[in-house]
Amino acid sequence: MTRLMQPLGATSPSGAWMRLLWLAVPLGVLCAALAARLAPSGAAVSVGLFVAVTALAAALMRRRYAHPRLGLCNTVTLTRAALACALVAPLAGGGFATTHSAIDARWLSVIIATVALAMDGLDGWLARRSGLSSAFGARFDMEVDAALGLILSLLVVASGTVGIWVLALGTMRYAYVLAGLFLPWLNAPLPERFRRKALCVVQIGALIVLLIPGLGALGATLIATSATLALAGSFGADILWLARRRRT
Structure with missing residues (x-):
């Protein structure tokens, strides 16, 4: 979830960024192990992305x-x-059909994504509790959320559960950012809203459910449609708020 926003700081005074690089070593091993389990042929892409x-x-x-x-x-x-990068392996490896066991790979994807979702919000809480809130941390958290949604939507399409239209659920935030390049008023700051945080959880949660093997076509369509409409409504509300603010 989005953390408390603070003005951008100066250069990291004590090399915290170097500690991030050291931390990436064991996490890279974790990413490689999970990716190899999901789709060995795509593991290198997952690690490279991480x-x-x-x-x-x-x-x-x-x-x-x-x-x-x-x-x-x-x-x-x-x-x-x-964890998000590990989920790229089946996509880079040609989809679930090319794995040793498509069902097992989908279940493992569900578990990995669920763990990533369960950890969402923990980073913001820890930042506030330890006094380490920052604009960098908030943006990093938000970009990981957006990337996870995009990757999961691609995995849902690869699984064949829902049609390609479900990509709207994973690309809406990127479409909003792209629109901001042509409509600068969309880049104005928005007030904090719990609605956005809740719908982020709904978005990721719905995509995780859509990855579960054996989910019926009707149920999958209802879940995907409901989540997409809810997310679109949230973006629509923000766009309307910005448009009204721009006029006044």
């Missing part, structure tokens, strides 16, 4: 994170990033 994510996070932390400690909050967020 390396890229870690390098980018460390670079941004070095410039924009002013706290002296890495903290458990950023440890949790990077762990969630490792």
Whole structure:
């Protein structure tokens, strides 16, 4: 979940970004082990993606994170990033049909995604409790949430449970960001709303349920449609609020 936003800090004074890089070593091993279990042919892509994510996070932390400690909050967020990257393996390996056991791979994907979802909110709570809230941490957390949603929506399509239209559930946030490039008023700050945090959980939770083997077509369609409409309504409410603020 989104943490308390603070002004961007100066260069990390005590090398917290270096500790992030050291932390990435065991988490990279975890990512590789899970990815190999999901789809051996796609494990290298998962690990490479995690390396890229870690390098980018460390670079941004070095410039924009002013706290002296890495903290458990950023440890949790990077762990969630490792889990999300592991889920890319079936996509890079050609889908669930190419794995040794498609059913087992889907169940493992459900477990990994559930753990990542269960850890969501923990990083923000830890940041506030330890006094390590930062704009970097909030953005890192938000981007991991968005990436997890995108990856899960692609996995749902690969599983054949729901049609390609379910990608709307995983790409809505990216479409909003893209629209902001052409409509700068969409980039104005929004007031804090519990609704966004709740719907993030609904979005990820719905995608996890859609990955469960044996889910009927009717039930899957209802779940996907309901979650997509709810998320679209949330984005619509924010866009309407920004549009009204722009006019006044």
